[in-house]
Amino acid sequence: MATGSVRSVPRRPYTLLSCAVSVDGCLDDASGERLILSGPADLDAVDELRAACDAILVGAGTIRADNPRLLVRDPARVARRTARRLPPHPLRVTVTATGDLDPAARFFAGPGAPLVYCASPAVAAATARLGGAAEVIDAGDPVSLRTVLADLYSERSVAALLVEGGARMLRDVLADDLADELRLAIAPFFVGDARAPRFGLPAAYPHTPANPMTPSSACRLDDMTVLLFRLGARERPPGLPPLTP
Numbered sequence: 001m002a003t004g005s006v007r008s009v010p011r012r013p014y015t016l017l018s019c020a021v022s023v024d025g026c027l028d029d030a031s032g033e034r035l036i037l038s039g040p041a042d043l044d045a046v047d048e049l050r051a052a053c054d055a056i057l058v059g060a061g062t063i064r065a066d067n068p069r070l071l072v073r074d075p076a077r078v079a080r081r082t083a084r085r086l087p088p089h090p091l092r093v094t095v096t097a098t099g100d101l102d103p104a105a106r107f108f109a110g111p112g113a114p115l116v117y118c119a120s121p122a123v124a125a126a127t128a129r130l131g132g133a134a135e136v137i138d139a140g141d142p143v144s145l146r147t148v149l150a151d152l153y154s155e156r157s158v159a160a161l162l163v164e165g166g167a168r169m170l171r172d173v174l175a176d177d178l179a180d181e182l183r184l185a186i187a188p189f190f191v192g193d194a195r196a197p198r199f200g201l202p203a204a205y206p207h208t209p210a211n212p213m214t215p216s217s218a219c220r221l222d223d224m225t226v227l228l229f230r231l232g233a234r235e236r237p238p239g240l241p242p243l244t245p
Contacts, residue, residue, distance in 0.1 A: 012149035013054070013161035014237050017170055018046055018183040020224070021199045026191035027167055034066055037187040041221035044074070045241070046164075049183070051077035052240045053090050053162040055152060058107075059169035060096035069106045070164070087112060091156065095143055095169070099126025099136070108133040115156070117148045145172055160237045167197040175203035180236075181243075182213065182229040185221070207231060217244040 020037035021027055029035040038046070050056060051072045062068065070092045072078050078088045092107055092114035099122035101107075107114060108130070117139035118126045127136045139148050152158040163173050173179050184199075207213045213229040220226075228243055236243075 012146070012153045012178065013158045014234060014240075015149065015161045015163060015173065015179045016049065016053070016181040016183065016240075017163045017173060017179050018049060018185075019165055019170060019199055020185040020187060022187050022189055022191045024190045024192060025198050025200060026193070026196040027165065027199055028065075028197050029191050030193045030195035035191070038185060039222040039224055042185050042224045042226065045221060045226070046185075047073045047077065048241050049162060050090060051081060053160040054086075054158040055091035055093050055156070055161050057093045057095070057148075057161060057163045057169070059166050060094050060098075060101055061168065062164070062166040063094055063101060063105050063107045065166070067106050068164075069109065090162070091115065091158065093117070093148075093152065093161075095139065095145065095148055096122070096126070097143055098122050099129060101126070101130065103130050103133045115152075117143060117151075119143045145176055145178060149178055160240060167199065167201055170199060171201040171203050174207075174231075175205050177206040177231075179231050180234050182231060184227045184229070186225045186227070188223050188225075 019027060020042065022037065056070045058068065058070065071089045072081070082088055088111060094107065094114065095117045097119045099118050101116065114134045116126060116130065116134045116136045118136050120138050120141040123136055123138045130136060137151065149161065152161060163169060213231050216228045216230050218225065218227050
């Protein structure tokens with residue numbers, strides 16, 4: 001009898017990373033104001049991606065620095081989600097080592113309560129600080145992203161997860177080999193500041209010259225160039241926008 005093997009499927013969501021960078025790889029500048037990298041067409045494409053996913057993950061630093069809402073902007077896309085008996089917006093998720101988050105941040109404003117995965121020593125303080133604004137979940141000490149994604153998949157029914165940053169979150173997801181796709185939107189200018197946060201912080205990444213990512217498409221959206229890469233061979237969940245625009 002012939003023998004064979006069945007490829008194991010990771011017990012985590014299908015995970016997509018999306019970020020916009022300058023030509024020199026900056027996610028922002030070093031000023032106190034948010035640098036606008038994306039144009040309207042790219043923002044709309046990301047909104048389409050948000051609407052197709054079950055949850056959006058950002059780091060706690062992104063909540064402090066950018067105060068994002070992480071909601072689907074287009075009412076038609078919201079209506080299509082509700083017609084499919086989905087929540088109007090994806091689940092909002094963050095990870096924090098300290099629990100030091102402002103409950104007045106737009107991340108907590110709703111609709112729906114977000115998830116805050118917190119390092120074990122900070123769970124009690126984070127729960128007290130956030131009150132009923134979020135569900136606080138013990139994610140170990142130190143926080144394990146692999147555990148977070150496994151919980152999202154197994155306990156929260158998240159099949160498709162969109163990761164939107166910031167620099168450390170993007171690094172950790174990529175370095176831990178937890179991503180399936182990378183969407184990189186490149187703005188046509190330089191920031192040129194060593195203090196600016198950057199994509200691709202130093203780490204031992206699995207996708208080396210000996211094990212490269214697979215380019216799937218490149219396109220122009222207004223003045224931006226968008227590159228799409230596959231990082232593995234997992235089957236894409238139904239409903240995601242096509243890899244080739």
